[in-house]
Amino acid sequence: MLDRAAHDALVAAVGSENVISDPVQLRSYECDGLTGFRQTPSLVVLPRSTEDVAQAVRACHRHWLPFVARGAGTGLSGGAMPVADGVVISLQRMREIVHIDPVDRRAVLQPGVTNLDITKAAAAHGLYYAPDPSSQQVCTIGGNVAENSGGAHCLKYGFTTNHVLSMTVVLPDGEVVTLGEDTDEQLGPDLRGVVIGSEGTLGIVCDITVRLLRVPETVRTLLAEFPSVTAAGDVVSDLVAAGIIPAAVEMMDNLAIQAAEKAVGAGYTLTTPAALVVELDGPASECEAQFDQVRTICERHGCTRLHIAETAAERAKIWKGRKAAFAAVGRISPDYIVQDGVVPRTRLAEVLSRIEDMGRDAGLRVANVFHAGDGNLHPLVLFDDDAGELERAEQLSTDIAELCVELGGSLSGEHGIGTDKACSMPRMFGEADLSTMDSVRAAFDLRRLCNPGKLLPTPRLCGEKPGRYRPHPLEEAGVIERL
Amino acid sequence: MTDSSFDATNPPSRELLNDCVHCGFCLPTCPTYQLWGEEMDSPRGRIYLMDLAERGEIELEGAFTEHIDACLGCMACVTSCPSGVQYDRLLEATRPQVERNVPRARSDRWFRNGIFALFPYRRRLRAAAIGGALYQKLRLPALAERVLPPRLRAAQALMPQVRLRSAFASLPRRVRAEGEPRRRVALLSGCVQDVFFHEVNTATQRVLAAEGCEVLTPRDQGCCGALGLHAGREPHARERAKQTIATFEKLPVDNIVVNVAGCGSSMKEYGHLLADDPEWTDRAEAFSAKVRDITELLAELEPRAERHRIDAKVAYHDACHLGHAQGIREQPRSVLRTVPGVDLVDLPDAEICCGSAGIYNMVNPEPAEELGERKARNVQAVSPDLLVTANPGCLLQLRRYLDNVPMLHPVQLLDASIQGRRPTEAPMTE
Structure with a gap:
């Protein structure tokens, strides 16, 4: 429980209508997208402006109260999990697109704007916001900045840090500063870059200025199915070797395909051991030429079915299948843990076969969805909590992340370290x-x-x-x- | 482990609760989350609270009930959920628990009882229509706007322009198919629909006949129970369901046609509603299997009657109980596209409820009003000549906020096209 003075200071900071203190209501803030870790906060505040955020942070600072910023609560590493006796600062009442500048191709956003809404608002000007985490329909730009989110297209376009020009940050003592510049060249030490990806540990990001890109002239998407995960992995290596930089290369193994197909019905073959989604974008002539190369490489590795999206709707369907895959795994398993790690691209096949062995030893199934182009794996460890498998699953999941490090990769590709790792x-x-x-x-x-x-x-x-x-x-x- | 806070009668099941993986994909399509941005007024938060209640960690009274009451039951979350969580089933199991176990404040109880003493009864609605017509003639609404408390103000503002002649008109019991009969169907004429939107029912009969269906409209039918079902009044809903089944199962028809999204969705659920009643389960399932929304049925039939040209930009508003609850999105659109000249446009944020939601706009007038205004802005944004939607609740709700866009049920537009008149003109055979 908060002491009276601290409680009153927070109410004064944001107004009583923007404070949640009912014990039942507070429980709904116990966890983010990673439900294995839970902690009820003492108070939730929902500021409506940067000034409100600063006031709330100042109150926390004055009263030595730990605080956690929260966007849509979709994070998969427990980064927005509350801390004991602490305050949650939810940015869900700051959801305004402040400004879109189609000439300089910039947008100014409040932190609670969803990733997809930026693109929707920019679409009228033939522009879009490039980073596209799979949860883009719900995750917020504030959370994206905290986690330096990527997404399927970061292979070609880079992560959030490559698209944020400047931002207003409320520092942990309540001071409000602007980091970065509204130009591509950032002068001096890049403090903007330090804060992006710091997982909400260095302050709370409020107004954010992002770069918008022109919608590519052409987009070609194909779905290719393969007799083995190794064959699909070899295609990825060959694509890179051929000097092709696809907008995205995504791989799914059989379990993931089954789940996605159940949820979306995107037209994947249910029995196929592995599938790749390859997308090329850019000027039409370049796109077409590279597209032919991609087909040839796929065929060389024994592609069993090659489906080219003919319409925008078909393309959207293929992506919907891929992007819904995590949550769709709920259809084939009562519980699961989403893992996130990176290995050098050349070791994809190796890591997959090791994961398979580890899963077998632990007696658990592992589904794999990943951004194959940059070696970012998302193994999904399936388990049944009611059958007492939770601890075994957590162990296997941790072992997989650490295996990635052992193979010369990283603990996290984009979901962050958070509480989990x-x-x-x-x-x-x-x-x-x-x-x-x-x-x-x-x-x-x-x-x-x-x-x-x-x-x-x-x-x-x-x-x-x-x-x-x-x-x-x-x-x-x-x-x-x-x- | 403490005992569940739910009673033993059909509580939300552990299996269904476990389906939610807390991913949050439902948040952007939830109307209350859009309004308030609070976790406990999102589908994910509500499921979380149901889960805690099922584990006995929180009580039903208080915050839990408040947030279950605040849900519109629009089921947009069911559409957006990648994990296949059956929030519809969860809510349908939870609301009766609240009704049974949580005492309501006296004024709230009276208001709700009042609604259920009026709406499901055609005769009482007609009596109310007389009062309503008088009330509108005397220009009382302007006065009411100033003096009534919010709930009553909302209820009076939702009252449609009452035309007594159509409120008291009755539908022919049997309409013959034109040309070679293709199907024989029975029509649910509804309660609100029949009194306030009688012309939708007559249009439905004409269109069905023109498309080769013989239409039986039994006079002894009553309310289908949808309003009660969606508000958690389970005993009422079950009673109504049984009566409706008993009325319609006697008729030798291929399909039971309904032109109200909310009614159709609950009639398709009868099998589930009466699953624990051995005398009724099979009958309910047989009944539900025959139910078709009017647009669903028309989409199944190859168009036969000639369509005359209607040059109009038509905005189609997906009623939640048609789109989200029944998955019927393509059929109404394809039916409307059979009319030459119709330029069909979708609305921005089409998946978000207009705030009508059964009795919601009467019991929760403030959020309903905000949602209604949002929907109206989205309609204005596409500047249509006509707005078309398949639910009387949505029509009543949107009429409050859009006085410059004519509104019709899809079947009325089709009827006008088949008859060869302008859609806003009165039909030739009323």
Whole structure:
């Protein structure tokens, strides 16, 4: 519970109609898209302006209250999970598209605007916003900045950081600053770049200016099915070797195809072991020439079916199948964990066969959906909580992420570290790296109130599970006790 | 583990609750989430609260009931859910729990009871229509706008222009098919539809006849129970369902046709509603299998009657209980496209409810009003000559906010085309 003074300060900051304090209502904010970790916040505030956000953060700072910014709550690493006795600052009442400048191709957005709404608003001018996480219909630009989100098309177009020009940030002590410039050239140390992808640990991003791109003249999309995951993986390597940079190359294995097909009916063959979605965009002549090359490469690797989207609707359907795949896995398994890791492209086939072995050893199924073009894997570990498989599944999921590091890759491609993988960070970074990161964090947030416990491992907490109380291993051993 | 806060009669099932993976894809299409941006007024949040209640961690009274009441039941979330969560079933199981177990404040109870004492009864509605016509003649609405509390103000503002002649007119019991008969169907004439939108029913009969269907419209039919079902008044809904089945199952027809989206969706659910009643289960399923929305049926039949040209830009508004609840989106559009000259346009944010939602705009007037205004702005944005939608609730709701766009049921447009008159003119055979 918050003490009276802190509660009153927050109510004064945003107004009582923008505060949630009913214990039942607060429970709906316990978790984001990663439900394995839960924590009820003490209070939720829903500011309506940057000034409101600053006032709320100042109140937290003054009263030493930890706070967590929350967008649409779709994150898959527990980055928006509340902290104990803390405040959630929800940006869901700041959903205005402030300005679209079709000449300079920029948009100014409040943090709660959804990714897809930017593109919808820009479409009237023949423009669009390039990063497209699969959850783009719901995830917000504020959350995208916090996580440096990618998406299927980041292979060619880059991540959020390549598209954000400047932003207003409320620092953890409530100071409001603007980072970055509205031009492509960023002068001085790139503090904008430091904040993007910091998972809400360095402040709360409010107004965001993004770059808009012209809608490509031509888009060609094909769906190719293969007799094995290895064959599909080889196609990806050959595409890159041929100097083709597709807008997107996505791979799904059989389990993922079954799930997506059940949800969307996009026309994938249910029995096929692997499928690739390849999309090319750009000037028509270049697109056509490369498209022929792609077909040839697919055929060379024993493609069993090649389907070319003839209409925009068909193209949308193929993508809908791919983008709904995560959530659609709910149709083939009662519970699942979405993992996110990166391996060098050349080791795709290897990592997949190791994952298969690990799944077999653990007695669990693993479905794979991934951005094959940049080696970003999304293994989905399927399990049944009621059958007591949760812990085994969590272990397998962590092992897979750490396997990616072992193979020379990364713990996360785009979902972030959050709560989920903070404890795995030492697998990837040495002590010096982590302490440098911690110094950066301290420079922004000396009191460590801004999304504490996320991203960087906090030794005291590592191995301790948030959510329903479970004793820490050291507690069980009688080494420590809770006060 | 504590006991569930739900009682033992058909609580939301654990299996259905477990289907939700908390991905949030439902948030952008939820009308209340669009308005308020609060987690507990989103489908994901409501399912989360149902889940907690099922585990006995929260009570039904208080915040839980408030957020279940705030749901429009538009089912846009069912459409947008990639995991196939059956929110419709969850809500249908939860609302009766609230009605049974949570005492309502006296004024709320009276208001709700008042609605259910009036709407499902054609005779009472007709009596109300007399009062309504007088009320409108005396220009009382302008006064009411200033003095009534919000709920009553909303109820009076929703009252359509009452034409007593059509409110009291009755439909012919049997209309012969023109030319070679293709099907024999029975028509649900509805309660609100029959009194306030009588001309939709007559248009339905004419179009069906022109397309080679013999139409039987039994006089002894009553309310189908949809309003009650969607408001959690389960005993009322079950009683109405049984009466409706009993009335229609005697008729030797291929299909039971309905031109009200809300009624059609509940009539297709009878099998589920009466699943625990052995005497009725099979009969209910047989009944539900025959039910077709009018546009669904017309789309099944190759057009036969000649269509005359209507040059108009027509905006089609998907009624939630047609699009989201029954998945009927393509059929009305394809039926309207059979009319030469019709330029059919979709509305921006088409998946968001207009705020009508059964009795919602009477019991929750403020959010309903905001949603109505949003929908009206989206209609204005495409500047149509006509707005077409297949639900009287939507028509009543939108009429409040759009006085410059003529509104019709799709079947009325088709009727005008077949008759060769302008769609806004009165039909030739009333």
